[in-house]
Amino acid sequence: MIARDLMTTRVIQIQSTATIAEAVTLLKRHTISGLPVVDAKGRLVGAITGGDVLRLFQQRAQKVYYSLIGQTHVIIDESVYQDRDQLLSLPVQKMMSRGAVTVSPDTPVGEIADLMLSQNVRRVFVLEGSRLVGVITRNDIVRWLVSHVDDPRPTPAESGPGGDA
Template sequence: MVAKELMTSHVIKIDANATIGQAVELLREHTISGLPVTDAQGRLIGVITGGDVLRAIQQKAQKIYHSLFGPTQVVIDENVWKEDSNRLLNLPVEKMMSRSPFTVQPQTPVGEIADLMIRQNIRRVFVLEHDKLVGIITRNDIVRWLVRHVG
């Protein structure tokens, strides 16, 4: 089996100039954990995940102070948090996205894709054909395929 036989071809994506808030809404609405980020020409330029957003929120929600006893975490004032979160949600996606998404070709064997996911500890790969985004394969896709075809 190869990528084009396993991939999801209807890919939910987001433009690099969209806001983090819009990305969060798409992630929530479609119950997905990551979105490919495209430029104005529709080329894949990055990926934004729920983990990226969660890390940014955690960094904004807490300040680390070093004392004589080592680091301690202090939650910041709620009003400051509201201001920070509004600023964060209005940032463009390209400010928070990972810029090196993992990609494969439509003819890449599924075994190679599974190996890539394990070696790189990633949850999704994007399928490109002539630099155009044509699909996505997630860890869950691979697991479902294995369950159906093994044993």
């Protein structure tokens, strides 16, 4: 099994100049956790996830106080959440993860799984040359694995008379 056989080819993507609000809208509308980010020429330049959005808000909300002995405590400034429109109007390129993890259409699934685990990512993007042609998520690999596992429960004939052995 290779990437081409497993990838989703209808990839929802977003322009790097779009706003974070537009990215959140796409994530919600399509019930996905991340989007590839492309430049004006359609080249993959990064990815944005729901985790990135949450991290942005938390980083802005944290107020760290220091003393002579170092960090003493962190306070969360809830007003950041009330002023969310300002953060949501930022362009995606300001907060996306750069250097998205990519594979070719001929990459074996085992290599993809290893890459996801070693890079701690939930999705890889499939590129043919510089063109984005697909995406593979951890869930895609798990679904494929489960669909190829034999059911471990015994059939009625194997369990003997009366059903349960």
